[in-house]
Amino acid sequence: MAVNxxxxxxxxxxxxxxxKIPFQxxxxxxxxxxxxxxxxxxxxEGVIDYHEIAGFPVSTVPGHKGRFIFTHVEGTPVVMMQGRxxxxxxxxxxxxxxxxxxxxxxxxxxxxxxxxxxxVNYDFSAGDFMLIRDxxxxxxxxxxxxxxxxxxxxxxxxxxHIYDEDLQQIIRDSASEMNLSIKxxxxxxxxxxxxxxxAEVKMCRILGADAVGMSTAxxxxxxxxxxxxxxxxxxxxxxxxxxxxxxxxHKEVQETADRVAPLFxxxxxxxxxxxx
Numbered sequence: 649m650a651v652n653x654x655x656x657x658x659x660x661x662x663x664x665x666x667x668k669i670p671f672q673x674x675x676x677x678x679x680x681x682x683x684x685x686x687x688x689x690x691x692x693e694g695v696i697d698y699h700e701i702a703g704f705p706v707s708t709v710p711g712h713k714g715r716f717i718f719t720h721v722e723g724t725p726v727v728m729m730q731g732r733x734x735x736x737x738x739x740x741x742x743x744x745x746x747x748x749x750x751x752x753x754x755x756x757x758x759x760x761x762x763x764x765x766x767x768v769n770y771d772f773s774a775g776d777f778m779l780i781r782d783x784x785x786x787x788x789x790x791x792x793x794x795x796x797x798x799x800x801x802x803x804x805x806x807x808x809h810i811y812d813e814d815l816q817q818i819i820r821d822s823a824s825e826m827n828l829s830i831k832x833x834x835x836x837x838x839x840x841x842x843x844x845x846x847a848e849v850k851m852c853r854i855l856g857a858d859a860v861g862m863s864t865a866x867x868x869x870x871x872x873x874x875x876x877x878x879x880x881x882x883x884x885x886x887x888x889x890x891x892x893x894x895x896x897x898h899k900e901v902q903e904t905a906d907r908v909a910p911l912f913x914x915x916x917x918x919x920x921x922x923x924x
Contacts, residue, residue: 654742655797662753664702670694670718673727675920676751681764682883682905686913687717687728694718705733705743724924727751734863736841745791745870752874759871761880764905765861766888768853775908777830778859779819780811780880784836785865801873810872815879822918833858837865849888
């Protein structure tokens with residue numbers, strides 16, 4: 649029987665770097681906008697540049713470094729993805745989720761997703777953090793399309809509890825320790841790279857979304873398919889188009905993410921410590 653090409657590529661990537669993996673990580677952390685330098689706060693016990701990985705997609709977004717960092721966060725073994733790839737960069741969806749699958753193959757049990765997102769809930773403000781309780785991913789192609797790789801997971805994957813309740817509680821508890829008010833809600837992924845129109849933002853709100861972005865949901869689907877426990881936090885970098893009089897810009901997104909980065913980093917660190 650022919651080998652599934654998606655699985656074959658994943659195995660090829662893993663085989664090309666397995667000798668460079670210093671330990672089995674428990675947590676796989678994807679660093680979104682504003683958290684790119686998070687890894688710099690910990691001694692690197694191993695670094696694998698994306699260019700070293702056979703056939704691996706490389707991020708083209710400014711500020712995304714493009715490497716895996718292996719370290720311990722308060723005693724918990726972690727692999728950090730410093731610079732994710734996005735569907736809008738022109739990659740096949742199977743390549744967009746390849747890094748998440750690869751970290752699971754390294755042995756990670758938990759996928760911790762972070763991102764910068766636009767708030768579509770009027771109760772949100774720029775600089776808020778949103779614990780992701782659920783998601784809407786049907787506006788981008790499913791990473792599970794095509795022949796199913798049985799080695800990864802079932803043909804029809806259950807998505808009733810994508811975001812693990814126990815991990816959500818850990819994040820709530822960590823925020824509480826910091827006296828940090830954290831929002832909760834539904835994340836909706838659109839393709840990007842253009843920001844949403846006012847009518848599209850209204851549509852997202854009608855559908856039940858609280859935040860909208862261009863990543864994360866597809867990675868969660870792929871990791872859930874592989875049996876990973878998942879949690880996620882969005883940094884609300886701006887209110888989405890049409891909710892204020894301000895035009896949107898990547899500069900504004902980056903500025904907000906940078907402003908609240910110290911709090912974001914502390915929240916992530918405290919949460920990972922409890923996951924160990």
